[in-house]
Amino acid sequence: xxxxxxxxxxxxxxxxxxxxxxxxxxxxxxxxxxxxxxxxxxxxxxxxxxxxxxxxxxxxxxxxxxxxxx
Amino acid sequence: xxxxxxxxxxxxxxxxxxxxxxxxxxxxxxxxxxxxxxxxxxxxxxxxxxxxxxxxxxxxxxxxxxxxxxxxxxxxxxxxxxxxxxxxxxxxxxxxxxxxxxxxxxxxxxxxxxxxxxxxxxxxxxxxxxxxxxxxxxxxxxxxxxxxxxxxxxxxxxxxxxxxxxxxxxxxxxxxxxxxxxxxxxxxxxxxxxxxxxxxxxxxxxxxxxxxxxxxxxxxxxxxxxxxxxxxxxxxxxxxxxxxxxxxxxxxxxxxxxxxxxxxxxxxxxxxxxxxxxxxxxxxxxxxxxxxxxxxxxxxxxxxxxxxxxxxxxxxxxxxxxxxxxxxxxxxxxxxxxxxxxxxxxxxxxxxxxxxxxxxxxxxxxxxxxxxxxxxxxxxxxxxxxxxxxxxxxxxxxxxxxxxxxxxxxxxxxxxxxxxxxxxxxxxxxxxxxxxxxxxxxxxxxxxxxxxxxxxxxxxxxxxxxxxxxxxxxx
Numbered sequence: 001x002x003x004x005x006x007x008x009x010x011x012x013x014x015x016x017x018x019x020x021x022x023x024x025x026x027x028x029x030x031x032x033x034x035x036x037x038x039x040x041x042x043x044x045x046x047x048x049x050x051x052x053x054x055x056x057x058x059x060x061x062x063x064x065x066x067x068x069x070x
Numbered sequence: 071x072x073x074x075x076x077x078x079x080x081x082x083x084x085x086x087x088x089x090x091x092x093x094x095x096x097x098x099x100x101x102x103x104x105x106x107x108x109x110x111x112x113x114x115x116x117x118x119x120x121x122x123x124x125x126x127x128x129x130x131x132x133x134x135x136x137x138x139x140x141x142x143x144x145x146x147x148x149x150x151x152x153x154x155x156x157x158x159x160x161x162x163x164x165x166x167x168x169x170x171x172x173x174x175x176x177x178x179x180x181x182x183x184x185x186x187x188x189x190x191x192x193x194x195x196x197x198x199x200x201x202x203x204x205x206x207x208x209x210x211x212x213x214x215x216x217x218x219x220x221x222x223x224x225x226x227x228x229x230x231x232x233x234x235x236x237x238x239x240x241x242x243x244x245x246x247x248x249x250x251x252x253x254x255x256x257x258x259x260x261x262x263x264x265x266x267x268x269x270x271x272x273x274x275x276x277x278x279x280x281x282x283x284x285x286x287x288x289x290x291x292x293x294x295x296x297x298x299x300x301x302x303x304x305x306x307x308x309x310x311x312x313x314x315x316x317x318x319x320x321x322x323x324x325x326x327x328x329x330x331x332x333x334x335x336x337x338x339x340x341x342x343x344x345x346x347x348x349x350x351x352x353x354x355x356x357x358x359x360x361x362x363x364x365x366x367x368x369x370x371x372x373x374x375x376x377x378x379x380x381x382x383x384x385x386x387x388x389x390x391x392x393x394x395x396x397x398x399x400x401x402x403x404x405x406x407x408x409x410x411x412x413x414x415x416x417x418x419x420x421x422x423x424x425x426x427x428x429x430x431x432x433x434x435x436x437x438x439x440x441x442x443x444x445x446x447x448x449x450x451x452x453x454x455x456x457x458x459x460x461x462x463x464x465x466x467x468x469x470x471x472x473x474x475x476x477x478x479x480x481x482x483x484x485x486x487x488x489x490x491x492x493x494x495x496x497x498x499x500x501x502x503x504x505x506x507x508x509x510x511x512x513x514x515x516x517x518x519x520x521x522x523x524x525x526x527x528x529x530x531x532x533x534x535x536x537x538x539x540x541x542x543x544x545x
Contacts, residue, residue, distance in 0.1 A: 013416070020398055026413060034417035037386065040379035041426060054281075056431035058311060061268050061489065061514055065315040068515040 074237015089132040092145035096125035099147035102238040111211035112229035114152035114193040144187030152193040153276040164196035166403040177274030178306040194229030216538040224254030231258040249482025256452035259496040259505030267489030268313035271306020279388040282486040292525040296320035329363030334445035377484035390415025442513040495524040496533040
């Protein structure tokens with residue numbers, strides 16, 4: 001994964017993709033799709049005052065498994 | 071027209087009456103895989119010698135009373151998506167990048183089925199690494215829909231759906247990252263189950279997105295899906311997302327009907343992009359459930375459209391991460407569409423990916439509170455439009471089809487982000503004679519309720535009173 005918020009294709013890693021023969025058009029299309037996805041995802045950033053992480057989800061499911069009865 | 075192999079329930083009766091029929095059934099399944107299966111492009115690998123040896127061993131054990139032969143899957147021939155590894159068997163994941171790969175381990179769920187006495191007959195075509203909803207695969211072949219071979223059978227568990235619908239095997243395991251069990255099940259008139267995330271272990275299954283991947287059965291009946299789900303649900307020590315949960319006895323609850331259950335019609339998102347004949351059919355089913363005693367209400371699933379985008383974002387990043395090295399070293403061996411989908415993940419900022427993961431718990435809690443405190447299940451379309459032909463949906467030959475293909479998973483992907491269970495069940499046929507289906511979504515660990523609703527619809531609609539007209543030709 002490349003952390004690139006400006007989506008230009010001139011970084012070292014993206015250059016490597018160019019070097020191995022992936023067409024610039026394919027990279028531009030991928031960058032455009034990525035940008036659209038990030039906008040659609042409307043991500044909320046809770047910030048440092050209310051930190052959360054991926055493990056919260058696993059914890060939620062474990063809690064539900066423990067509490068779920070037929 | 072060829073006679074299909076029966077359901078698990080029907081085959082169980084044959085085996086109970088005559089133990090040597092285990093070998094007969096295995097040979098029949100192997101023969102169908104080699105003829106009809108190849109005709110439909112549904113087959114990746116046939117394990118003829120291994121399956122026959124296994125069937126002989128089970129026959130012998132049954133005759134000598136050496137085995138618990140009462141297990142529902144004892145002697146039942148099955149075959150699975152080409153993402154399931156069995157040590158020393160080929161496993162290519164539908165990709166030229168894995169051409170000739172031999173698996174070094176056996177998937178956890180296959181060991182579970184082995185313990186129950188199932189006979190594994192081989193591997194079925196998969197979309198490349200599970201990255202696609204229509205079933206197109208330029209390397210492994212694009213399976214045809216047994217109901218009409220001009221049409222897609224959906225993906226990515228494409229071969230599984232084709233083989234089960236064609237009566238080649240009674241059941242198959244698929245995998246579902248954004249709808250890859252449910253979409254092909256719906257396209258082929260099958261019951262498809264996407265279990266709660268963590269209920270079924272995934273070690274030994276080729277990954278696409280470890281955060282979202284689930285594995286589940288495709289079968290012709292609800293009962294058969296319940297049998298498979300019961301068999302494979304267990305803690306998998308090699309899968310860190312595996313969760314300890316004792317499923318109730320699913321078969322005991324199947325015939326309880328829908329009286330007392332509350333079923334929700336989502337007032338936002340799911341029907342907004344759904345073409346009218348599909349929505350009309352589901353509306354009739356909703357009314358039917360009400361007549362059968364369910365309490366049917368409108369519900370809102372606030373923000374669910376965001377879950378669709380989150381699901382695509384996570385899959386893109388994790389898929390790109392898993393295949394980054396191959397992209398750099400060997401990108402020509404990927405199919406064009408797979409490569410295009412994988413490249414997207416390389417352009418998503420790490421901060422956005424992290425936020426998609428960290429928002430998951432609060433999002434799931436909100437849907438639980440807003441929706442599933444009010445209802446036991448939500449009913450939605452699976453495919454938002456009438457099933458397209460293989461030609462119409464081939465994005466390689468017809469780039470305008472890309473938008474239609476993207477829409478195909480809009481009703482299934484949000485469920486993977488939530489990690490909730492969903493079941494698809496056929497409800498009839500469209501104007502082209504192809505199956506139509508509904509999706510039932512529930513709160514985590516409520517598979518028993520979803521299967522109960524699905525069984526009620528199955529009993530009322532009796533979809534499989536009709537079956538595909540297929541003729542086997544020698545290969």
